[in-house]
Amino acid sequence: MSKPAPKKVVLAYSGGLDTSIILKWLQTEYNAEVVTFTADLGQGEELAPAKEKALKLGIKPENIFIDDLREEFVRDFVFPMFRANTVYEGQYLLGTSIARPLISKRQIEIARQVGADAVCHGATGKGNDQVRFELGYYALEPDIRVIAPWREWDFKSREALLDFAEKHQIPISKDKRGEAPFSVDANLLHSSSEGKVLEDPAVEAPEFVHQRTISPEAAPDTPTVITITYEKGDPVAIDGEALSPAALLTKLNQLGHDNGVGRLDLVENRFIGMKSRGVYETPGGTIMLAAHRGMESITLDRGAMHLKDELMPKYASLIYNGFWFSPEREMLQAAIDHSQQKVSGVVRVKLYKGNVTVIGRESPNSLYDQDLVTFEEGVQAYDHKDAEGFIKLNALRLRVLAKRDGQKG
Amino acid sequence: MSKPAPKKVVLAYSGGLDTSIILKWLQTEYNAEVVTFTADLGQGEELAPAKEKALKLGIKPENIFIDDLREEFVRDFVFPMFRANTVYEGQYLLGTSIARPLISKRQIEIARQVGADAVCHGATGKGNDQVRFELGYYALEPDIRVIAPWREWDFKSREALLDFAEKHQIPISKDKRGEAPFSVDANLLHSSSEGKVLEDPAVEAPEFVHQRTISPEAAPDTPTVITITYEKGDPVAIDGEALSPAALLTKLNQLGHDNGVGRLDLVENRFIGMKSRGVYETPGGTIMLAAHRGMESITLDRGAMHLKDELMPKYASLIYNGFWFSPEREMLQAAIDHSQQKVSGVVRVKLYKGNVTVIGRESPNSLYDQDLVTFEEGVQAYDHKDAEGFIKLNALRLRVLAKRDGQKG
């Protein structure tokens, strides 16, 4: 089924070599009008050059969109995810996964605004990100035309790509000539490194792949102690200073960086079916995970906490696989958010050479502070003898079983 | 309903003051013949004094049982639990919980052997351990009489207990005169501290409560790197040296201790309904959790891994709550064990000032090493274009929803 050529395409544009090639390819292959969208998600790069490069590649000024999405990213995506103590495969804090739905959402908004009939991303054909971008696009705009150049074009090699770039006067910085020893994705939550020098999971990740943290060994010999204030499940202040979501995460990142916190070397299972190895650095997120658990430990009832723990692996897989905009992710979010109404208070955290340790928690909503001592004065005091009945009835079915099945022990 | 007095009681006897008082109380209260059972679970105490004390308290030699259960403990309880990457409430490695069923089991075996009609433990009426002991007893011997002195006797105070001890010539060491600043439970997997100085969760745990680890700050400035060899989900060698289960865990404990690994300061939810705060030290277990996940990361398929992650919280709660000998724990174990047939290989782990980092994994069963590269030569090579269909069909239901529900983004 051959599709008609797209007329106007919103491209997720970083300003880098690869998306510049894609930009040019969209123009030459489809003769399409290209709209560039460059987002600041806290990846730590200047956006101004992206604008300049887009202009040089012939993009009309009204077709260049540059947005600072950092606050929205942290407030509406990162924080809701952290309410669930989310980790994928027991360990990964989903730093890449959680950024994708926001990019998709904004691209679709721009497409509507400028009347584009297609969107385009620069993710490769072997990774998870193509899935995440495209599930986002389709969930929000079901008939949008999606262009995934890495799956479509005919370039057979890096060489061919560079030839194309040269032919179209796309500047190629020296270090892009050869193949990079690893590739990086970054945003305000994390940076990830993968490929080449990391390909053998038996070999330790070299120090130089790390972007966001110093090593525990290089971190100071004295601990840093901070307090984090929570309101309804979200952090709102550090050491008593109220901060916006993005400012707070930025500060935690710095603290984590300085104390060697948040490195993870992981072999994970991609949605598309293969295993891959990555090095993740999530300094602020690693602190938030520990602190949020600490806050919940005194403010959340056991029933709510255990239910959350049971739901979390599925919730994590949904985000990892790109199903942020799905009814089931929203249902789980509704349950999780319902549990966070009283998760407020202050957590004290010690950072030291890679360790994040909760050393204190306080809350006006504490279920611990309302000590059982208070029960002992009233008619309803905790009665040690209650435990006997509790045990006897919990044991009843096991005893009936044992009578039927005979000696086991 | 008043029950007939027990005639012969198997007491879980540590040799300490409290269980000595219980021993004497059983004799005076019930005029019962007491059989003492003292187990070496790796708690780090000499067992010889327990024998001596029992003799002094009038126990007949044939009624004194002293068993070294360390190998059974690690092989049949600790290792199976670690196959599931088990943590309770996201963090606790269940060091106390997992020891209880073994004690219950051995007590019941002895009761059968000596013809006792009752068993007795020294756990208090506000904790989890009473539940764990007694569910174990009842599951194995449904009509056994269970005596829980702390819930039964009339001593109103520590003072009254000590008076009773003095009256019966039970020696009281000086430090037991006053109330202890915290209480400790220990076995080969962990030590736990709780009570008094730890009661306020807002206050940092003092250094002196720690038993099994030096602090990260006190640990050496250079990392220790070890390899752990796995066979079918269980560790079998360290640095190439084959070790029995208990010997292996003992060695990991030493390594963890020396590198400040395995401390946890936690507010948790007890089965009996209240929150409590404990400090746990699980040096070897903390290393095993990381190493096992590392081993699984290259040998376990995604489907198996995700199912395990979904089942784990329930499995952890069952162990925490004392349901080791229950059909549902056994069903989960059957599923977990089924997954471990190929979890063999070697993991390299770096220990450094509290950090446990997997830095390499190798396996003859690797699902990573059988690189997708191998596919590229045959007719079944990974085709980038497959991803399009994969995404399109995963997106289909979301697109239908979006058509129905209108603009969302």
Added chain:
Amino acid sequence: MSKPAPKKVVLAYSGGLDTSIILKWLQTEYNAEVVTFTADLGQGEELAPAKEKALKLGIKPENIFIDDLREEFVRDFVFPMFRANTVYEGQYLLGTSIARPLISKRQIEIARQVGADAVCHGATGKGNDQVRFELGYYALEPDIRVIAPWREWDFKSREALLDFAEKHQIPISKDKRGEAPFSVDANLLHSSSEGKVLEDPAVEAPEFVHQRTISPEAAPDTPTVITITYEKGDPVAIDGEALSPAALLTKLNQLGHDNGVGRLDLVENRFIGMKSRGVYETPGGTIMLAAHRGMESITLDRGAMHLKDELMPKYASLIYNGFWFSPEREMLQAAIDHSQQKVSGVVRVKLYKGNVTVIGRESPNSLYDQDLVTFEEGVQAYDHKDAEGFIKLNALRLRVLAKRDGQKG
């Protein structure tokens, strides 16, 4: 620990012999002021006699509360539960369980209003209802004094109870002299029968235990076809006629009754650890379960539906066990309710001699009507070739496994 006598007690009072005895016992045992609470939950009994009897037993008029709770019962308890397609142990529609929290709630409200310090129910010590009532009381009023006469008093036999009744001039109808062949609980959702003639699960339940339905054999030879209209997951009209929640369920009960619909003969597992056998009749509820599934089948996305199915068993257990007023039940409800926004439309149902068959479903929100045909005209048509990629990537991990593990088939 002996508790002080209660001064003023709100009793869940049916007007029957047993709760009349309890009423008198509260007066004589505790010299307590008794407040009677009699609720119309659709059990099918007149409430006027209860008032009269209470007066005769010396209850002050201002202490007699008689409430028609039928609408609240169906709207706030039954309907929310049916949104989840709730069945306990695969079959039981929870007719008794779901009524208990409402009774608890209203009793506590009255206790607050009249300044009572205690509440009392007539459930026995071997059943689930004591748990459900009391968990409700405690969850709403944590320091309330709870009186459970069946667990407290000293009557050793039915005889002794009747003697007490006679002594206190409580009228005993003839049929209460002997022991009943079975006991019944009923409300607008269902009736349950258990005990004596039903005690042997090998023996068929006799026809005479049934209260709410004629047998399939006795039902008409021609089917009855009705339509049920749903709005956001709840039924709102039958055959186009809008009805209040209680009126709608009443009508469905009649329809079910007449067509022999809704009988269940079940051996179930009680929360307190034993198995019991009951006969349940839930005529309207059985129709609602089928109809709601039918409505969801065209309006609910797969992701939402499967998540609901996975959550349901836990949700059912929570209600069965008495945890309606718990954070985890509320979290699950939040997730479930979130899914019901578009579950609106009309379901056609055929009732015939015990069978309930959905024979048609229509909805403005149908995800089926928005046929994939509509896709075929656009650029995004369903492409058969997409299936290949979908399959290939779903198969990828299985192929890698097969390469590792060798021949299996």
Added chain:
Amino acid sequence: MSKPAPKKVVLAYSGGLDTSIILKWLQTEYNAEVVTFTADLGQGEELAPAKEKALKLGIKPENIFIDDLREEFVRDFVFPMFRANTVYEGQYLLGTSIARPLISKRQIEIARQVGADAVCHGATGKGNDQVRFELGYYALEPDIRVIAPWREWDFKSREALLDFAEKHQIPISKDKRGEAPFSVDANLLHSSSEGKVLEDPAVEAPEFVHQRTISPEAAPDTPTVITITYEKGDPVAIDGEALSPAALLTKLNQLGHDNGVGRLDLVENRFIGMKSRGVYETPGGTIMLAAHRGMESITLDRGAMHLKDELMPKYASLIYNGFWFSPEREMLQAAIDHSQQKVSGVVRVKLYKGNVTVIGRESPNSLYDQDLVTFEEGVQAYDHKDAEGFIKLNALRLRVLAKRDGQKG
């Protein structure tokens, strides 16, 4: 990526028009040697004609495989699935899904035996079966070449297909000239009907689509009562007569058929993302589901039963989606099978005009028969007062919550 032509192909061949066309197309398109595989799975068709037709189409006798797989089908696929009380989306007994892995397995075995490099099936590109067949192939033989003609060939219409058939002397029976009003799949477990006359889910399924059952209305006016004997979770005898798995299911099918049992009209969610409507008839399976639940109700402990109920939806989805040969399905099976060791005994079932009612259950392993009465004689009798402690400790966390959160009721 153009693949080399397959040389020898094992085709799942029914002998019908469509697979005959496929056979010929494989010969003409690829010049491939075709091996036909025709299985008797109880679909109710003679296999002899298939052999004859294959010979006529030029297949060598040694390339024609005709296998009676009925016993293997029921024993190794149907029964294990029924141990889990498996229903997809609350209702569907998975009759089609469960047959696919066996066909895949046998096809791969034949491919190995004859040295074929490819397998081929006749499932279309919009359904679930293509996924199920191919996931099975790949899981067992990862490098096998899979041919799915409906996704590959260029026939644009039914007309074109028939032209091809005529051109190649494939006989076309008259009724195949026009388009069928619905399509059917059948095996020993069920028959399914879908398409055309069933496409509008608002319209009742016509009587003539049913294959395996008479309607409840047409069934006899008197009930049929049977007993089914279970051993370790599987049915082994009817009315005391021991029967092989396939013979037993055949008999249950007849009984179900005669009593109008087992019809289901369902809108379901396909794995590939769309909703479809089908009419399923599973007479024997419907009886087995009820009977197995009845057997479990007295022989299975609550913990095991509830865990099974929680795992079932995932297990059902795995089978529906084609993941029979996956580690996670096998893990779940291990857990399920572990629970069935004592699920033995006899269930009495009444069949009447569409109803299947369990009216009696007996077992030497009953957990109900070992009545709690037996406890009352020993020291461990059920003590009503135990319930108080049980409730108090279950309520504890709810009370602490209520104290914190203030009035709710």
